[in-house]
Amino acid sequence: MAQQVNGVIAPGKNEPVRVETIIVPDPGPGEAVVQIQACGVCHTDLHYKQGGINDDFPFLLGHEAAGVVESVGAGVTDVAPGDFVVLNWRAVCGTCRACERGRPWYCFATHNARQKMTLTDGTELSAALGIGAFAEKTLVAAGQCTKVDPSVAPAVAGLLGCGVMAGIGAAINTGQVGRGDSVAVIGCGGVGDAAIVGSRLAGAARIIAVDIDDRKLETARTMGATHTVNSRTTDPVEAIRELTGGFGADVVIEAVGRPETYQQAFYARDLAGTVVLVGVPTPEMTLELPLLDVFGRGGALKSSWYGDCLPSRDFPMLIDLHQQGRIDLAAFVTETIGLGDVEKAFARMHEGDVLRSVVVF
Incomplete structure (x- = not known):
């Protein structure tokens, strides 16, 4: 059955973000519910808040995330409950003209969850980059989940979901x-x-x-x-x-x-x-x-x-390089914060003294 969780929404253009109760439906066919463990505060989230992407308010912000798959819908075979995953916003379709030409990183038909998460009054939320991970749990297309080594810290792994990979x-x-x-x-x-x-x-x-x-x-x-x-x-x-x-x-x-x-x-x-x-x-x-x-x-x-990446290829590779000490992904984490500190993290972006603030659940 649907779950109620806390999440950060942008209610309107340039309005302060706030924590609200979010309704997360059970996963339908091809979908997954992921328990979020960490999510970076990316400049793209600020663009959403400022109306620089589109005006489909309210937005459920957050997209640079890692967590554990809690449940999956019918037909999902690539991930299973318990898998540690990094979320991506380029879930390739496998059948468009780019994918069929062997260039899936250019996929022209990437997809997101079909169902919408909502506020308690039924207001539908637009999930940032189809993810919406400033929330304790989120609903995504199963193809947006990329399995990686579970021994890496979630605050580090999640950064591959956007800025570092880009x-x-x-x-x-x-x-x-x-x-x-x-x-x-x-x-x-x-x-x-x-x-x-x-x-x-x-x-x-x-x-x-x-x-x-x-x-x-x-x-x-x-x-x-x-x-x-x-x-x-x-x-x-x-x-x-x-x-x-x-x-x-x-x-x-x-x-x-x-x-x-x-x-x-x-x-x-x-x-x-x-x-x-x-x-x-x-x-x-x-x-x-x-x-x-x-x-x-x-x-x-x-x-x-997105750095012309193929998540299934690039995320595990970069995690392995980090684990081998060949790249230091942890160097990008300036601070870890709570869910209620996202507005302050946006302010720190303007001060120029932070690479990434990361919300840790």
Whole structure:
């Protein structure tokens, strides 16, 4: 039967979030109920609160989560009650034209739970990225559950559900950073730092971190940046060129999502280099570039959705690398908080002194 749990909702545009009682239905065919153990506070959740995604309020926030499968619906075979899972918002269908061409990370028909979670008065909730994990339990499509090693801390594992995977994947999967490459990362929040980690893992020889905050730049060095540039005081394009023999970086990863920083990324890459946009823009933003420059510089301009990841492949691999000590996912956890502290965590994002606040249940 349906369960009542506590969850954090965004009731309206720019209104403070609040803890409410949420009704979680029993899982239907192809669905699973997951008991959440930890969920990171991601900037995308703030976008939902601010109305930057859409206006389907109220939202049940939270999506960067790990937990234990409590129950599954009919036809579910890939996960079972008791499995420790990381939730993902790209549950591939297996039958669309991208999946049939062997490119499931581009799946054009990803799916979520068909049933809606509600408030006690019956108001339907829009689950953030189809997950809604700032709650003691949530209902998702079973394909959104990826089994990983249960010995890893939930607060660490859950980060793969969004920001860390997006950044690492932007470097490895989308940017295809290779051994000896030069990489510049513009924007050193959680996603940007993860791109630095991914670039180091791929064997980049020079990793240039760019930000306007010296505290973030210092953190970027601990993540593997070899050079840092404060773009508040220094022209980042000129600085990146100077650090790469006058040519520009082989791969430039834009982790801010603004037209100004995208233009910097475009002109800071080497001829025939690659720009990867992984920062999330807002709907009103537009970009203007001279078409002749787009043509004349060659190379590739790519967007990276979720780091072009395949959760079933990438989540277990990255957990294994963490367990082996080859990457330090725990370094992204700045603080652990309670369910009632999400609004304060949003405020800390603006202060710039946090990579991830993680709600622990």
